[in-house]
Amino acid sequence: MSNVPEELRYTESHEWVSAEDDGTVRVGITDHAQEALGDLVFVELPAVGDQIDQGDSCAVVESVKAASDIYTPLAGEVIEVNEDLDSDPGIINNDPYGDGWLFKLKLDDAAELDDLLDAETYAQQLD
Amino acid sequence: MTQKTPLYDAHVAAGARMVDFGGWEMPINYGSQIEEHHHVRRDAGMFDVSHMTIVDLHGPDVRDYLSRLLANDVAKLGEAGKALYSCMLNERGGVIDDLITYRMDDNWYRVIVNAATRENDLAWMNQQADGFSLDINERGELAMVAVQGPKARDAVIRILASDDAERASALKPFSAAECGTIFIARTGYTGEDGFEVALPADEAEIFWNQLAEGGVKPCGLGARDTLRLEAGMNLYGQDMDTETTPLESGLAWTVAMAEERDFIGREALQAQREAGVPRKLVGLVLEDRGVIRHGQVVNTAAGDGVVTSGSFSPTLEQAIALARVPADAQGEVTVEVRNKALKARMVKPPFARNGAVCDGIN
Numbered sequence: 001m002s003n004v005p006e007e008l009r010y011t012e013s014h015e016w017v018s019a020e021d022d023g024t025v026r027v028g029i030t031d032h033a034q035e036a037l038g039d040l041v042f043v044e045l046p047a048v049g050d051q052i053d054q055g056d057s058c059a060v061v062e063s064v065k066a067a068s069d070i071y072t073p074l075a076g077e078v079i080e081v082n083e084d085l086d087s088d089p090g091i092i093n094n095d096p097y098g099d100g101w102l103f104k105l106k107l108d109d110a111a112e113l114d115d116l117l118d119a120e121t122y123a124q125q126l127d
Numbered sequence: 128m129t130q131k132t133p134l135y136d137a138h139v140a141a142g143a144r145m146v147d148f149g150g151w152e153m154p155i156n157y158g159s160q161i162e163e164h165h166h167v168r169r170d171a172g173m174f175d176v177s178h179m180t181i182v183d184l185h186g187p188d189v190r191d192y193l194s195r196l197l198a199n200d201v202a203k204l205g206e207a208g209k210a211l212y213s214c215m216l217n218e219r220g221g222v223i224d225d226l227i228t229y230r231m232d233d234n235w236y237r238v239i240v241n242a243a244t245r246e247n248d249l250a251w252m253n254q255q256a257d258g259f260s261l262d263i264n265e266r267g268e269l270a271m272v273a274v275q276g277p278k279a280r281d282a283v284i285r286i287l288a289s290d291d292a293e294r295a296s297a298l299k300p301f302s303a304a305e306c307g308t309i310f311i312a313r314t315g316y317t318g319e320d321g322f323e324v325a326l327p328a329d330e331a332e333i334f335w336n337q338l339a340e341g342g343v344k345p346c347g348l349g350a351r352d353t354l355r356l357e358a359g360m361n362l363y364g365q366d367m368d369t370e371t372t373p374l375e376s377g378l379a380w381t382v383a384m385a386e387e388r389d390f391i392g393r394e395a396l397q398a399q400r401e402a403g404v405p406r407k408l409v410g411l412v413l414e415d416r417g418v419i420r421h422g423q424v425v426n427t428a429a430g431d432g433v434v435t436s437g438s439f440s441p442t443l444e445q446a447i448a449l450a451r452v453p454a455d456a457q458g459e460v461t462v463e464v465r466n467k468a469l470k471a472r473m474v475k476p477p478f479a480r481n482g483a484v485c486d487g488i489n
Contacts, residue, residue: 064349066420
């Protein structure tokens with residue numbers, strides 16, 4: 001059974017969003033997604049400073065068997081990326097909601113957060 | 128409707144992630160594919176390969192028939208138990224399947240063919256049997272387990288009865304023996320030493336569990352694919368198919384042209400050889416970061432080619448591939464990955480075998 005933390009927001013395409021105190025958000029892929037992908041071996045992240053629109057393909061995670069696009073759940077500017085994933089993409093498999101985060105965004109419109117799924121709705125989608 | 132092997136319950140009990148593979152429900156991994164891969168290179172792993180098809184050919188004409196059917200020459204199988212890798216070609220020289228043939232005795236040969244190609248293979252084999260006195264029998268009641276890795280043979284030998292253990296210990300590479308109800312071949316698809324064992328379906332789970340108790344780790348099709356790619360072995364349907372000849376697929380060594388044997392596809396191969404083989408199958412090691420995959424375009428100074436199999440290599444810790452490129456291509460190439468040109472180096476497979484990276488790869 002996949003882990004779906006209560007406090008996060010989710011997309012149907014299996015990204016999670018964590019709203020930080022300073023109004024920025026962190027984005028990653030869910031436990032369900034990392035498990036389905038298997039051992040991750042390469043991550044291509046957006047560049048700091050990139051302006052991305054909601055739903056844009058902005059990163060790629062590759063497992064041994066396949067490459068998967070990551071779609072940004074929200075519009076905004078990329079203000080930080082997780083550089084530790086360059087040398088060890090397996091962090092995502094081990095800790096998808098913690099050290100395995102992908103990038104941070106400064107949101108264009110914080111109200112877009114309300115468009116995302118809550119934990120209960122996302123978990124139902126996995127059943 | 129997918130089919131299940133006799134080991135289906137054992138896979139589920141071991142926590143396997145099951146997928147549909149050519150109409151069979153098979154384990155893709157039991158957790159980490161990379162750990163399974165390393166376990167085979169360093170210790171011993173086992174694969175359920177019961178989805179593959181064992182076909183027994185009996186009759187006075189069996190040798191003549193196989194001599195016509197296969198591009199490699201079964202006359203090389205001088206004694207009972209010897210095994211031969213070969214392609215089965217169509218008249219155009221295209222590969223219908225690749226298979227291993229075992230000589231069981233003078234009038235009995237055994238071939239093992241791929242799961243996904245089973246129907247076509249059997250139809251072709253039956254069609255070519257006209258005029259030959261032989262029976263073609265599919266052995267659907269047998270299960271098959273591949274046990275591979277430096278400790279694989281010891282692990283199997285430990286659980287055999289003493290007479291059988293002695294016979295299995297004496298097997299040379301690429302040969303096989305019948306030990307009671309089980310057939311043991313010192314063959315495999317991973318680049319490691321080991322056995323492929325065929326046994327009655329109702330004995331399979333006991334055998335599997337005994338191996339597991341002896342420390343042999345269950346491994347899925349995921350690890351099987353990265354191991355075979357590192358070992359430089361072709362996958363049917365990706366690295367070769369009915370549109371490519373063995374000469375374009377790195378398999379010229381399996382085509383026995385020297386003698387005057389009239390095998391199916393010979394004329395086409397001869398014509399291709401005389402005209403010049405236009406393409407070749409090479410290995411690629413990716414020098415930029417990323418992973419290269421089946422179907423991606425390879426740019427070379429001699430023209431474009433295509434990645435036939437590509438993946439991350441757990442042993443090299445970088446991406447590797449097999450690719451079909453123009454015959455004159457050499458040196459550095461690029462692979463088109465999501466609108467970027469990633470640098471790769473052409474090498475001669477295999478990439479890794481017997482636990483280590485091969486010479487000339489790094």
